[in-house]
Amino acid sequence: MSVRETILQTVEGSPGREFIIDSDIHPEPYSPQSFRERLPARWREHCETYGDPQRGPYAALTGYPRYIPRTSRRDAWPSNGGLPGSDLELMREQHLDRHGVALGVLEPLGQGSWTRNLELMGAVCSALNEWQLEDFVAHEPRLKASIVVPMEDAPAAVAEIRKHADNRDFVQVQMNSLSEEPFGRRKYWPIYEEAVSHGLPVGIHVGGSTGARTGGGWPSYYNEEHYSLVNSTQAHLTSLVLEGVFEHFPALKVILIEGGIAWTPALSTRLDRLWSRLGSEVPHCRKPPSEYVKANVFFSTQPMEEPENPEDLLQIFADIGWNNILYASDYPHWDYDDPEYAFKAPLSVEQKRKIMFDNALSVYRLD
Amino acid sequence: MVQSERRLKRGRQGEFVSKHVVARVEDIGPGERRVVTVRNRPIVIFNLDGEFFGLLNRCPHQAASLSQGIQAGFAIAEVPGTERCIRRGEFIRCPWHGWEYDIRTGQSWCDPESILVRRFKVERVPGSELVKGPFVAETVEVSTDEEYIYVEA
Numbered sequence: 276m277s278v279r280e281t282i283l284q285t286v287e288g289s290p291g292r293e294f295i296i297d298s299d300i301h302p303e304p305y306s307p308q309s310f311r312e313r314l315p316a317r318w319r320e321h322c323e324t325y326g327d328p329q330r331g332p333y334a335a336l337t338g339y340p341r342y343i344p345r346t347s348r349r350d351a352w353p354s355n356g357g358l359p360g361s362d363l364e365l366m367r368e369q370h371l372d373r374h375g376v377a378l379g380v381l382e383p384l385g386q387g388s389w390t391r392n393l394e395l396m397g398a399v400c401s402a403l404n405e406w407q408l409e410d411f412v413a414h415e416p417r418l419k420a421s422i423v424v425p426m427e428d429a430p431a432a433v434a435e436i437r438k439h440a441d442n443r444d445f446v447q448v449q450m451n452s453l454s455e456e457p458f459g460r461r462k463y464w465p466i467y468e469e470a471v472s473h474g475l476p477v478g479i480h481v482g483g484s485t486g487a488r489t490g491g492g493w494p495s496y497y498n499e500e501h502y503s504l505v506n507s508t509q510a511h512l513t514s515l516v517l518e519g520v521f522e523h524f525p526a527l528k529v530i531l532i533e534g535g536i537a538w539t540p541a542l543s544t545r546l547d548r549l550w551s552r553l554g555s556e557v558p559h560c561r562k563p564p565s566e567y568v569k570a571n572v573f574f575s576t577q578p579m580e581e582p583e584n585p586e587d588l589l590q591i592f593a594d595i596g597w598n599n600i601l602y603a604s605d606y607p608h609w610d611y612d613d614p615e616y617a618f619k620a621p622l623s624v625e626q627k628r629k630i631m632f633d634n635a636l637s638v639y640r641l642d
Numbered sequence: 643m644v645q646s647e648r649r650l651k652r653g654r655q656g657e658f659v660s661k662h663v664v665a666r667v668e669d670i671g672p673g674e675r676r677v678v679t680v681r682n683r684p685i686v687i688f689n690l691d692g693e694f695f696g697l698l699n700r701c702p703h704q705a706a707s708l709s710q711g712i713q714a715g716f717a718i719a720e721v722p723g724t725e726r727c728i729r730r731g732e733f734i735r736c737p738w739h740g741w742e743y744d745i746r747t748g749q750s751w752c753d754p755e756s757i758l759v760r761r762f763k764v765e766r767v768p769g770s771e772l773v774k775g776p777f778v779a780e781t782v783e784v785s786t787d788e789e790y791i792y793v794e795a
Contacts, residue, residue, distance in 0.1 A: 342740065343740070348706075348710075348737055348738050349710050349711055349712065349737035349738075350706070350707060350710035350737045350738075609737075609738055609739065609740065610738075610739060611704075611738055611739075612704070613704040613705060613706075615705070616703070616704040616705050617704060
């Protein structure tokens, strides 16, 4: 039975119960040390000798200290001493069971493409992929994994996708937004080609350690960094469209995760206006940019916008496209969005069903 | 043990309230807090230097349990470089999104006009007074020579 059929069977088996699909759950190891044990000896020794060069908010060091430990809800620390997101029992209690999560997509963060050392990047991504299966998916079939790829090393990324492509426990490829180049650049195209050939969407989650935070220099505060992650998402969306990625890979589905959503209609409109005047600079872009965004790009909701007038949200959603929005919780992080309370606007049953369930069912590889 | 006596009176919003003994004063030390359930409502009781306050244990934003947060004060600065901390420990910070509420009033720090956590009246009372009623002491053993905390809810 396909993953999709299993999900639908669960839903049909509990009439009257509401189910949701969550596009952003962060698994963590019991401890950073316990994960390092999974690396080949060559890389364990490297990290012990030189220190772990992966830098980010979930690693030991960050340029922007969070106001809250491990960037996590204070109530998400398991009693067994592990990190938030490491304990399946607590994840079930606080999120999966509590909210009827029929499918939760795992998004490992903080390691992998968070170092400039390409060999280490590849080794950590490989370990992350095995670890998701062994520690999470094998024990909790509602959770599905992401193929985390060493995104700055396309041949290695392609090999990693190929290694897991036939395993239906993986439902997408995952990259992170702080990259060496904008994602429309050719060096990343082999990743898209491989993903498309297996029907896998590509999720781009905000974060990373290698890239510049903003186009205007390095900011001072976490307040600034949290917002600046939106900038990286905007840069990638623009690049993917204008470099012709969606023209070349019309079947490619990209999911932008945790980068906010309210800005996207304004960006699309602006790109359309430029394209209508200066389209000859990008002749490979044969349609208005907004059409590629509508056809190929999906946005996860968390952190949900909270306009002063909650009903403004309905217009924002309509402008983005009701079919292009996927619910995300970000469990167990501090800016978690509770599916019952995150949407302050009055959604119709149909609108809610699209965001909470139906859209995700057609975006992820669930066959 | 006093008899449970449920003489209801009207609260601030016209609803019926009664006085519920929830703990001995010494059970919740200065700076500590405890969650109690009164008439099916989770209420977190705070001790700020011997004064007791009660808030509904539910953030109005996304319903997280406030009792899982930390108590903090505020760093303020009139101009850059003049930071100082005020009212240390007098705010409860939601364990999720960090919304802060004044433990004394339930009002949010960011938007005190429109966002507040429901506040419950919490008082100390000597055991000798308790026996006179009207109090509901369903979960606490009461003796006349100790001091107790009651919640109006």
